[in-house]
Amino acid sequence: MTHVLRRGRASLALSFFAQGVAFALLVTRIPAIQDRYGVSDALLPAFLAAVPILAGVGSVTTERLVKRIPPSRVLRWSQPVVLLALLGVGAGERMVELGVALAAFGLAVGALDASMNMLGVSLQRSYGRSIMLSFHAAYSLGGIVGASLAWVGAHWDLALFVSYLPVVVVVLPAALVGSRWYVDGGAGKEAVPEGADASGPVVFKWLLPLCLVMTFAYIGDSTVSNWSAKYLQDVLGSSEQMATVPYNVYMVTTLVGRALGDFGVRRFGAVVVVRGGSLVAAAGFAVVASAPGAWVGMLGFTLVGVGLCVLVPQTFAAAGRLFPGASDAAVARLNVFNYVGFLIGSPLVGALGDAWSYRGAMLVPMVLVLVTLGYARSFAAQPDRYGDGHERPRTVDVG
Secondary structure (H helix, E strand, C coil): CHHHHHHHHHHHHHHHHHHHHHHHHHHCCHHHHHHHHCCCCCCHHHHHHHHHHHHHHHHHHHHHHCCCCCHHHHHHHHHHHHHHHHHHHHHCCCHHHHHHHHHHHHHHHHHHHHHHHHHHHHHHHHHCCCCHHHHHHHHHHHHHHHHHHHHHHHHCCCCHHHHHHHHHHHHHHHHHHHHHHCEECCHHHCCCCCCCCCCCHHHHHHHHHHHHHHHHHHHHHHHHHHHHHHHHHHHCCCCHHHHCHHHHHHHHHHHHHHHHHHHHHHHHCHHHHHHHHHHHHHHHHHHHHHCCCHHHHHHHHHHHHHHHCCHHHHHHHHHHHHCCCCHHHHHHHHHHHHHHHHHHHHHHHHHHHHHCCHHHHCHHHHHHHHHHHHHHHHHCCCCCECCCCCECCCCCEEC
């Protein structure tokens, strides 16, 4: 059984990595996509907003699907759709073709994100120790690889299809082969603890603190990804080349923090790690807002990466502990707030920056991250029991 779990962990990590590559290849080539299809600056936000909105629909749909089929099967078939949709973005010529490809990408990403984290939560329960951060570290590594490949494509002025095709040709078969070893923990099929209803309002009331933490974390993340370059160049007076550095450093620190984070959770507990991450991220935004120059600003964005990187994986893990009998539903609903934060973050900072100042706008994600401290108790380990008080047996099915 240990061999089965290890193989399942490796195959799921590969899936997270592949998703990181695909998403980075899409978002880092947005200017090239805009030029290829002739999308105006006024219309571009509508296309960009459609992806997370449809991803939320895909996540909600996945909650219903996993009542009939295991999450491993949803993941096995949603990942190829994501990769083929990415290829479709690069292959089309008309705006309607771009719309269809992005719609397929968004819906499949929602199903993919939800099912990946469902499997991660159930595998962590089967392992009996924190491993969730390692999966998100694989995603961060994929993001770094995808962004680097996108840079190569842009540097050599490669057509989008030519840039995307080799990646899909390599990653798609690897993901399909790896999907043979996914492991379903069956957590969503187990009895629900006393007082918990998988579909009732009480569950959402309990889940709400984690939903807020997820939203705040992604507001912070989208602030860095969308505004760090502009902030360094326009506010702190850096060169155009230096302005590209903070996001790359942010991605690297996210990878390192997640790779080491599971050890921190095992040693100190999730509550301490979440509190520490929140304080470090808030300190990072404070440094950014008060930075006298570009180098101090980069230090601030680095601190943000170190702090934020632990929040999202631990939020999914906490949902699994809080609802051990309905973890699939909890993860699917929580995953929607990933996209809520993404949709709110960038426009919020942009609007405040234009109406007030970009230094002041950086204080908003700082305050929201600090609010997470008030919800840290929601990350405490929950007794993995049935409603009758008996310890839960660990069962796994090979998916």
